[in-house]
């Protein structure tokens with residue numbers, strides 16, 4: 001697990017020595033809290049903002065601000081302040097990694113501070129482009145309790161949607177069917193940062209929301225694809241390079257932690273599979289404690305995503321696998 005402060009200070013110290021850049025050295029990695037949210041600089045032009053519901057990743061540059069997720073509605077004004085504290089440029093693009101309210105809740109308020117990627121000269125009210133997988137729009141528009149102001153303005157269904165913004169290749173990958181049927185991850189290829197959405201939730205076992213099309217098979221596939229995209233550090237060589245991961249929830253992380261998370265999910269899946277092969281019912285599988293060894297670190301006995309709910313999702317996913 002990365003301690004962001006230590007890592008960033010070490011990283012910036014090295015950058016300072018190498019590039020002699022006082023502007024970077026002065027940032028110290030941790031930005032003064034804006035409206036109660038915590039912002040950490042993870043790369044020269046990439047920031048992770050914590051405390052607004054889901055983690056929000058901000059990529060800044062000449063074209064404006066790209067955000068991955070927009071947090072909760074209740075914290076939208078705080079997020080606007082936190083984004084203004086890192087860049088004076090308008091928000092141009094918000095990518096939603098799922099249809100969860102703590103990821104899309106700021107779309108309206110935060111988006112209203114920005115302008116489209118391709119500005120519409122005739123629009124009365126400019127608004128940042130909000131991009132997601134099509135399933136996110138389907139979910140949101142199918143729920144009358146959710147205002148249409150929160151809907152994405154642009155959707156895609158292809159395996160990857162890529163664009164060049166802020167002098168970086170921004171690659172939005174479809175990873176649907178893991179946490180939900182609308183999952184995407186965003187790779188900033190030059191910055192070498194991936195915003196993973198809730199495929200990685202470091203607070204708990206991964207949330208496999210079966211009601212919204214998530215599955216254990218999809219979750220494992222997504223974690224394995226993320227591993228292919230993530231380059232580890234080389235411990236014996238004095239190089240700073242490695243891919244950094246901003247999870248949907250929890251601290252900034254890297255390859256080593258992703259391997260651990262993937263192995264944990266794989267082991268539990270194998271355990272449940274072996275218990276099913278013995279003919280056990282769900283109750284018997286739960287009683288056999290298939291998360292042993294991981295439960296104290298990742299398990300929750302109460303709250304929105306308990307160990308029992310995770311085991312149940314794994315069990316049902318293995319009993320009734322989703323056809324791709």
Ligand SMILES: [Zn+2]
Pocket residue numbers: 054100102103198248249
């Ligand atoms: Zn989330």
